[in-house]
Each structure stands twice: as structure tokens, then as C-alpha cells.
Amino acid sequence: MKRWGAAWVAFAAAWLCLFGAVARAQHAPQMRIQLDADTVGVGDVVHVRVSASSSEAMPDDARLGATPGFSVRGQQAFPQTSFVSMNGVQSTTYTLQVTWSLVAERPGTFHIGGPSVSVGGVRYPSKPVAITVVAAGKAPQRAQQPQMPPGMQNPFNMSPFDPWKGFLQQFDPMDRAPPPEEQVAIDPKLSQVAPRGAMYFLHATVDKTSAAVGEQVLFTIYAYRDAEAGRFQADQDAGREPDVPDFVKHPLVADEKLGQVVGYAAIGGHVWEVTLAMKWALFPLHAGDLTIGPMHMGVARPASAAGPRTSESIVVHVAEPPIAGRPPGYTVGDVGRYSLSAEVKPREIEEGGAVGVHVEVLGSGNVPSAITTPARAGIEWLPAETHDDVGPKGQDDFGGKRTFDFVVRVHRPGTVDLGDMVLPYWNPIEKRYAVARAPLGAVHVTPSAAAATPGQDAPAELLPGMPPPRDALARSAVPHAHWDDTPAFWLAGVGVWPLAFGFAVAGRAVGRRAMGAWHRKRTSPAADLRERLAEATMACDKADARNADAAIARALEAASVAHAGVNIRGAVGSEVADRLARAGVARATAESVADLLRECEAARFAPDEADITHARSRWDRARGAIRGMEARV
Amino acid sequence: MSRSAVALGVLFAALLTLAASNARAADETDALFASGVAALHDGRPGDAVSAFEALADRGVVDPVASYDRGLAYVGRVRIGAEVPGDLGRAAHGFEEARDLARDGPLADDAGKALMIVRSEVARRRVRAGQPVEVDPGRSLSRSLARLLSEDTWSALAVASAAGLAVGLFVRWLGRAVRVRVGGGVAAAVAGPVLAVAVVMTLAMRHDRMYLREAVVVGPNARPTDEHGLAVPGATPLPQGARVEVVDASGPWQKVRFGAIEVRVAASSLRELARAD
Numbered sequence: 001m002k003r004w005g006a007a008w009v010a011f012a013a014a015w016l017c018l019f020g021a022v023a024r025a026q027h028a029p030q031m032r033i034q035l036d037a038d039t040v041g042v043g044d045v046v047h048v049r050v051s052a053s054s055s056e057a058m059p060d061d062a063r064l065g066a067t068p069g070f071s072v073r074g075q076q077a078f079p080q081t082s083f084v085s086m087n088g089v090q091s092t093t094y095t096l097q098v099t100w101s102l103v104a105e106r107p108g109t110f111h112i113g114g115p116s117v118s119v120g121g122v123r124y125p126s127k128p129v130a131i132t133v134v135a136a137g138k139a140p141q142r143a144q145q146p147q148m149p150p151g152m153q154n155p156f157n158m159s160p161f162d163p164w165k166g167f168l169q170q171f172d173p174m175d176r177a178p179p180p181e182e183q184v185a186i187d188p189k190l191s192q193v194a195p196r197g198a199m200y201f202l203h204a205t206v207d208k209t210s211a212a213v214g215e216q217v218l219f220t221i222y223a224y225r226d227a228e229a230g231r232f233q234a235d236q237d238a239g240r241e242p243d244v245p246d247f248v249k250h251p252l253v254a255d256e257k258l259g260q261v262v263g264y265a266a267i268g269g270h271v272w273e274v275t276l277a278m279k280w281a282l283f284p285l286h287a288g289d290l291t292i293g294p295m296h297m298g299v300a301r302p303a304s305a306a307g308p309r310t311s312e313s314i315v316v317h318v319a320e321p322p323i324a325g326r327p328p329g330y331t332v333g334d335v336g337r338y339s340l341s342a343e344v345k346p347r348e349i350e351e352g353g354a355v356g357v358h359v360e361v362l363g364s365g366n367v368p369s370a371i372t373t374p375a376r377a378g379i380e381w382l383p384a385e386t387h388d389d390v391g392p393k394g395q396d397d398f399g400g401k402r403t404f405d406f407v408v409r410v411h412r413p414g415t416v417d418l419g420d421m422v423l424p425y426w427n428p429i430e431k432r433y434a435v436a437r438a439p440l441g442a443v444h445v446t447p448s449a450a451a452a453t454p455g456q457d458a459p460a461e462l463l464p465g466m467p468p469p470r471d472a473l474a475r476s477a478v479p480h481a482h483w484d485d486t487p488a489f490w491l492a493g494v495g496v497w498p499l500a501f502g503f504a505v506a507g508r509a510v511g512r513r514a515m516g517a518w519h520r521k522r523t524s525p526a527a528d529l530r531e532r533l534a535e536a537t538m539a540c541d542k543a544d545a546r547n548a549d550a551a552i553a554r555a556l557e558a559a560s561v562a563h564a565g566v567n568i569r570g571a572v573g574s575e576v577a578d579r580l581a582r583a584g585v586a587r588a589t590a591e592s593v594a595d596l597l598r599e600c601e602a603a604r605f606a607p608d609e610a611d612i613t614h615a616r617s618r619w620d621r622a623r624g625a626i627r628g629m630e631a632r633v
Numbered sequence: 634m635s636r637s638a639v640a641l642g643v644l645f646a647a648l649l650t651l652a653a654s655n656a657r658a659a660d661e662t663d664a665l666f667a668s669g670v671a672a673l674h675d676g677r678p679g680d681a682v683s684a685f686e687a688l689a690d691r692g693v694v695d696p697v698a699s700y701d702r703g704l705a706y707v708g709r710v711r712i713g714a715e716v717p718g719d720l721g722r723a724a725h726g727f728e729e730a731r732d733l734a735r736d737g738p739l740a741d742d743a744g745k746a747l748m749i750v751r752s753e754v755a756r757r758r759v760r761a762g763q764p765v766e767v768d769p770g771r772s773l774s775r776s777l778a779r780l781l782s783e784d785t786w787s788a789l790a791v792a793s794a795a796g797l798a799v800g801l802f803v804r805w806l807g808r809a810v811r812v813r814v815g816g817g818v819a820a821a822v823a824g825p826v827l828a829v830a831v832v833m834t835l836a837m838r839h840d841r842m843y844l845r846e847a848v849v850v851g852p853n854a855r856p857t858d859e860h861g862l863a864v865p866g867a868t869p870l871p872q873g874a875r876v877e878v879v880d881a882s883g884p885w886q887k888v889r890f891g892a893i894e895v896r897v898a899a900s901s902l903r904e905l906a907r908a909d
Contacts, residue, residue: 323691328665329683330690375679375714419677462711463749467742469673469704470697473666474739482841483787484834493791494831497798505805 238298336365374419678708851901
């Protein structure tokens, strides 16, 4: 019993382990990891896609894990639920597709992840994936787009002339599921940094941004549709072709072929279906920075994505081919690669008769619509009949054949050389001029009596009396400097003479005024006072008292004129003080001045010998009085 | 080898290259001119036109090249191979030759040829019922200015300025009455002469630096508005007419023809080259 009991316990434990493993296996989602490339260059974008399916619950919380050597640009998750009914048994599958966009940052081999998802609160990891990063541009070409299944053919079927043709009728394919991952190959050349619009956008490209006048510029517009988004409706009124007024345009793709899927791009974590919306060969008409306008389209529904869609405006720098080496007869705009052939029939005619000249211009480029005929005397070229057989050549070129059928009348007898048909052109690939040439050969013209006799209605000579040509260049048109371009001419040549006279006159007048001012300054009361003060000081320093008193009296008189504006010379008695007082001098000062004058006069004319000491004392008082008068001022 | 020796060597090589390039360009010019002249003499005006136009493309400004180019276009008209615009281009060549010519006979020949071409244009316009005026001539002031060259006007300005100053000084400082009167007369004459000479010098300089003239080479230079729409009732400018370019911006250039100002397609005009 004991042994049986132990066996039962062991069996139950084994059963429980087995059941648990099975149960766990039932909950674990099926995970599949895909890379669009396992070797990429630095700067390239690589997409890691994880598809997790579970019958229990929707997987969520997808995590990529470690991304050494890469930076994550974006992540996009697509949950999907599918129901299957088989033999009355219904089953549900929950699938989560997550795409991460990674940008390679440095060379090396890196292990990404492993990615993990959560189902029912349990996280399920998967194995890391290895990606090798090589130097930029060294990565191998990625897989090309595989044959698309019928359901994935272009839903747009766009034409630039009827861009929405069939769009609405065919756009139910938007209901279809996203393309299976294994059926889509991402073309990195079609990738963008970011989508230019939700669900649908336009992208314009040119094969070159600088060209010669007349050189082909390949202009392409791609339409990008989010392959995993729902249906949308176009705005029929918003469609408009690009505006290219400065170019001659030739469509390279027939309308019915527009809208073909050209590949798939991965942008912002979405897969975008890329279709060809327009492909033109553009030929610049003139030099300059010429603008190719945007193409316009619009999305009407859903409202979340509604709005206009425009492609980029593109500026092409256009210049004329170089002057150096330009052959005679070159016409700006003749760019491409051409050959010429010509046929002349018949070779023998009568004078005044005609031959037919058949000229073919063959090549790639904007085949010239006219060709210059070799104008020669006695040969009359009638206007040509032109036939065109030009159009797309291959995928990206425009060209073909243009024929010119001339009727040429020969008006002179003998062996007449018709000359050469010549077409100089600029070869943009080889960056040099070339000349396509077709010799026409000679025509034997037999004289005709009818042609030799001028009729009465023969046209009069045109432009008679022309002077003869010159046979040597003059080489005289050499630019030379002109005197009047220099400031020296105007200043030293023209202006200096009248200026000299003006300066002389002005200088004389100024000199006179300066002299007058100086003279007036010299004879002013203040100057006179300074002179008198100096004289008095000098006189007092000497021993002659009479002379000192006279100088003091003159200084006081000069001070009264300078400071009070009063002349006290000749005044007697109290008149001195009165005059000064009336002039605003303090009475005491005025009295002092009067006293000093009296004392000086008395000393000067005293019969006794004057004392210089007294005179110096008076001078000291006089200076005080003068300061008093000055203070009044 | 020292650095200076290397630098000298590089400089010498650069000079040699420059000289060789100039010599090559001169050779090419001479060859083109010779082929054009030969074509003219051989009765191949089409080839002559190509050769002389190639010279013009290379920036060769020479009165003889312009004159012979005009003759080449005339030759094409005369043999019945006229291309629309040939008469205008012929007139352009002769106008250019007349402007550039330093020797009288060439200028006379160019003037004569120009008159013949314009007569033919006038004859055709008469047949078409259009006004026959092809050359309204220059304005009076411009005609006066062009009586003398810019350098001559400049020299006259300097001389008259000196004369004016001397006259004034003499008038001012002279003591004898005769001397003072003489100085006054000299100043009175030199003053106006100086004013005229300065104005003419400035006018000539302005023309040299800013005036752009062209010849109508399009056979149907119809006046338009600034958007290129033909002005109703306006008569096309005559082929071969000399016009002053007032506004060269855009594809429709504003030109002055006599007293009228109109816009015409830039492609129907060809600017006159100048030695300066």
C-alpha cells in the first residue's frame, strides 16, 4: 500500500508537471522576429519586426530590449484579432505586430533584444538577433521587391490628367489586411525620414539639381500610401499637376501605367506602398534658378487624415554650357547626344530645278525642332516638312528621331556643293561640345535656257549697294580708363581752380575781420586798464614819486572807465565821487577814488620833494579802490 | 631648394599657363574671324553668321567683327535664305560697328549699310501699312553730349575751370583797368563753358555707366504690358530700331523708342556691346 501510495504521488506529480508545462505552453505566444537586413551601413535604417500571436489574450507591452550600436527612431504596434470557425468550433487568435525603426550608429556586430511581450501579465522573451553594421555605403544591396500578389496591385491607378481615375471604385482594397511580412521587401531608396502626411503623401525627386539649358532633368513624383491604414477618400477637386513654366516637359510614362507599385518603404514604423504618380523629362528653357512647382492632391476622408497633400517644390540651378570651345552655329538648348544623316535625291537636275533633301536627327535629349540649313548663293531652301518620332527612350530618357524633308532649288548651273548639315550640341555626360555633321554632297546642275533668261517679273536685287566686308579685326575696342572716373579729376582738375579763388576771397575777408577784432581788442578799456596798472606798478617800484603818482592817477581813471564805464578825467571836486556813485560804484569806494586822485595831484604838484613811500601807500589804496570798482561790476 | 625658389617657380608656371591660355584664345578668335570672312567671300553667309556669332559669344568686341556680322546677315537675306530677324540682326551689327569704330571709313561704311537695311525695313513696313519711322534719333541733349567724346568734355571742364579761376584772380587783383576788364571777360566766358562741360561730362559718364541700348532684332516686337499681354492697337517696333533699355528686369523689357516707352519681349532685343 505504501508503495502504491508512493507511486500515485509520483504519478500525480508527473501529471501535474506535464499539465503545467502544457498549460504554460498554451499561454506562451508564438513569436516571430524579422529583420529587413542583417547587414547595414552606418546611418542606415533597419526595421525589427516582432509578431506575437496568442489564443488566450492580446499580447501587449512589447519591448525591444537592449539596442547597442543603434538608436531607436520609432515604434509602431498593430494589434489584430482574427476569428476562425472550423467544423463548428470557433477559435480566436490575438496577434500583436510591433515594428521598431533603428538607425545604425557605429560599425560592429550587435545583438538586439531579445524582444519581449506580455500576455496575461506574464512576460515572454525571445532570442536576441544579431545585426552587423559596416561603414556607410558598404552595406550589401537589400532584397528587391518580390512579385506582388494580385490583391496588392496599385489601388490608385493614378493619372496626372485624371489623378483620381478609378480611385474611388478600386479603393476597397483599403479594407484588406496588411501585406504579409514575407511578401514585402523594403526598398531603402524609397525611405523617408518621416512621412509628409498621414495615410498618404507625395514625394518629388529629380535626378540632378544643376543642369545646362536644354539638358534633361528627370522629375519623378511618388505617392506613398500607408499599407496598413484604413480606407480613405480622395478630394477630387484638389488634384493639380506641378507647374513648370520654365521647362519643356515630356511625360516618360504613359497615363495608364501611372500608379504602378514601385516598392515599399518603411517610414515612421509603418510600411508604405509607393506608387509612381508622375515621371517627366524636363528641359530647362533658360538659365537661372528654376523652380519645379509642387503637385497637389487631397484626402477628403477620414477626417483625421483629411487635407491637402503636396509634393516638394524643387529648385534646379540652370546655366548655359561654357563659352570656351563652343562651336560656331551652336544654339543654346541643343543638349544631348545626337547623330545626323542626310540623303539627297536626285543628284542631277536642270538649272532652276529642285532636289529633295531628307535629314534625320537621331538621339536622346530634347531633339531640336529645327535645323539650320547651309545657306549658299544660288541655293534656295524651301521650308521643311517635319516628322517626329520622339518619346520616352527606356525608363528614364527622352529622345528619338526627327526628320526634315526639304525641297531645295538650285539656281546656278554646274557642280553645286550643297554644303553640310551641321548640328552642334553640348554633351552633358562627357561635358564637352560635339558636332553632328552630315555632308550633303554635290548636285550636278545642267544649264537651262529658260532659267538663264530672266523674266520680266524677276525679283529686284535685295539690299543693293552694300559696302564690302573687312578682312582684319580692328582690335581698337579696348576699354580704357576715363579721367572723370577718379575723384582726383573732380577735386584737383575741375574743383581746385574755383576753390582757390574762393579761398583767396574768403581768406582775405577773414583776415580783415581778424585784424579788426584784434585791433579792437587791443584798444579796449580793459586792455588800457591792464596797461595802466602795469605802468603804475613799475613806477612805484622806482624812486620817482611824482611819476608814480601820475601813473596811479591814470590807473584810477582807466579803472573807472573799464569797471564803471565813467570817464572821470577832468572832473573836479565832488564830481568824481558823484559820477562814480551814479555809475553804481559804492559811495565809499567812489569817495576813496576821489580822495586818491586829489592826493596824487597834490603830491605831483607840491613844491616840496615828493616821498615815494607815500606814493606806494597811495598805490596800495588805489589797488583796493580798483578792486572795489571791479567788485561792483 | 629654398621656399622662395619654389614660389618663384610656381609663379612662373602660372604666368606661363596664363599666357598660353590667352594665346590660345587669341588664336581661336583669329581662326573664327578668318573662317567667317572666307565664308562671306565664298557666298556662304550661313557659315559666316555662325562664325561671327561664335565670336560674339566669346565676348569679342570689335567693330570689324560686328560689321562683318551685319554683312553676313545681309548676305543671307540677299540670297533668299532669310531667317526672320536677319534684318534686325544686320542692323544690330552695323549699329555696334558704328559705335565702336575709331576710324572714319569703317564708321561711314557701317552707317551706309545701316541706312540700306533700315530702308528695306521701312519699305516692308510701308507694304504692311505700318509707320515707316525706323530711327527716331537721339534726344537733343544726348546728341549735344555726343558732339564730343567724354574725354574731350573732361579736358574742356579742366581748362575752363582753370580759365575761370585765372580770370577771377586777374579781375580781383589786377591794378590796371585793362587787365581787370580782361580778367572779367575771361571769367565770364569760362564760367558758362565750365558749367556746360561739367554737365556734359557727367551726362556722358552716366550714359557710359548706366545707359543700355539695344536693337530690335525680332521681326514682330509687339508692345506688351508688364504681364506680356499685347497692348491693343499698338504698332510693333520696327526691326532694326535702336532703343534705350529703361528696365531690363524680367522677360518683358521696358524700352524707350523716340518719345514712347513700351515693353517688348526680351528675346526680340539684342543689346549693343560697348568697348567700356
